[in-house]
Amino acid sequence: APPLQATTLSSASTSGYHMAGTEVTVNFFSGGSETVSWIATDSMTGIASGTNWSMSQSNNTFSGPWIFNYSGLDSVASLMINVIPGNTTFDTISGREVTPGSGNGRLFTLVSGQGPDSFNYSVPIDISSGDLFGTLSMSWNQGFTGMMSFIADTDSGTMDDPVTPVEPTPVPEPTSVLGLLAVSAFGAASTWKRKHQQDN
Structure with a gap:
């Protein structure tokens, strides 16, 4: 437990x-x-x-x-x-x-x-x-x-609440990071496309 x-x-x-x-x-x-x-x-x-x-x-x-x-x-x-x-x-x-x-x-x-x-x-x-x-x-x-x-x-520590280290800071999984980069890149490309169409 x-x-x-x-x-x-x-x-x-x-x-x-x-x-x-x-x-x-x-x-x-x-x-x-x-x-x-x-x-x-x-x-x-x-x-x-x-x-x-x-x-x-x-x-x-x-x-x-x-x-x-x-x-x-x-x-x-x-x-x-x-x-x-x-x-x-x-x-x-x-x-x-x-x-x-x-x-x-x-x-x-x-x-x-x-x-x-x-x-x-x-x-x-x-x-x-x-x-x-x-x-x-x-x-x-x-x-x-x-x-x-x-x-x-x-x-x-006690038996009920033993010595426990500080929880490490979670690190995003590589797939999650790549997903965020892909979304960011898509958003940037969409923004550029809309701006380019407006300029034309």
């Missing part, structure tokens, strides 16, 4: 346990990539385990770090964490509550290890006032190997 309304945030704190279903995608310098779904491992912890890599988080995401490990030969070029399938949203603004019910957030903050050269939040959530996003991406210009820990706060 469709949600009863827009995203409703849970008042409970979010930990790795609550994010089951989240998708983690790791892209390698060789050009390959791997996407793995997050699973809960105990009442506070969750993990996504791929080939020679893992991403885990335990305890409240406001203060408990995420840990990314990679031990393969081919370095990591970038990774993306999509928390929407885990009924979760990143909460990026600290010091105050922005979207009602979201509480205080925290932007990506490196704790230890080789941090990314750049990071980006994308896919805003439908109720967001500029602070809630569905994905967090990171990239390394020279590649990543080893271990990194970081803070990235999240909030959970």
Whole structure:
């Protein structure tokens, strides 16, 4: 059944346990990539385990770090964490509550290890006032190997009204665009013909 309304945030704190279903995608310098779904491992912890890599988080995401490990030969070029399938949203603004019910957030903050050269939040959530996003991406210009820990706060949606991204703006289908162009061209030709007849 469709949600009863827009995203409703849970008042409970979010930990790795609550994010089951989240998708983690790791892209390698060789050009390959791997996407793995997050699973809960105990009442506070969750993990996504791929080939020679893992991403885990335990305890409240406001203060408990995420840990990314990679031990393969081919370095990591970038990774993306999509928390929407885990009924979760990143909460990026600290010091105050922005979207009602979201509480205080925290932007990506490196704790230890080789941090990314750049990071980006994308896919805003439908109720967001500029602070809630569905994905967090990171990239390394020279590649990543080893271990990194970081803070990235999240909030959970409710079961009845799960986390939902903003609806994308519809794009007209090519056939519709061609149809409009044809109608416009016909109208322009008709106008020219009438004007030409009047001039004669």
